[in-house]
Amino acid sequence: MPVCPFCGSDRVYPLLETLRCKRCKYIWKTGAENLGRSTTCGPDNTSQKTGKRSDPIKTRLEKKLDHYLKRSKGKFCLATMTWQAGDISQELFRRYVKQCVKDRTLEEEKDGNGRMWYFRP
Structure with missing residues (x-):
């Protein structure tokens, strides 16, 4: 295959x-x-x-998530971050973040402006 x-x-x-x-x-x-x-x-x-690709998609998504968490000191917002075109599409990353929230490896919090912020529990 x-x-x-x-x-x-x-x-x-x-x-x-x-x-x-x-x-x-x-x-x-x-x-x-x-x-x-x-x-x-x-x-x-x-x-x-x-x-x-050397890494499977799940590993690359985890690396991207860790990168954004590290870059923004443990808390990031999908609406405010700049996306760079690369090997992972923004939609694929959004679905992965939603799956992490569902699996409870990430938590989400809405701020006063209505934006969702994601962070590790």
């Missing part, structure tokens, strides 16, 4: 001599010589890295 070279997902399906990822919508041609050189691609055509 092929794995998406952009997000590492195994939810990949073939269509019209290309492989497509259901998670990040990345499209690439079949064959190792064309990996990452498709004319149509999902998230960002200019800053894509080719090849496989």
Whole structure:
């Protein structure tokens, strides 16, 4: 089973001599010589890295979460932080944060302006 070279997902399906990822919508041609050189691609055509990711998506999401917690002294807000385009989409990170709140590894708190702040319990 092929794995998406952009997000590492195994939810990949073939269509019209290309492989497509259901998670990040990345499209690439079949064959190792064309990996990452498709004319149509999902998230960002200019800053894509080719090849496989070394870490699975869950590990990269945890690293990103730890980065934001460390950068903002243990408490961050999704509405106020600046997002840099990279290997993880902002929507995927938002879903991960909501899942962490559901699993109680993160807590959320609403401030006076109606913004949600996330922090470790």
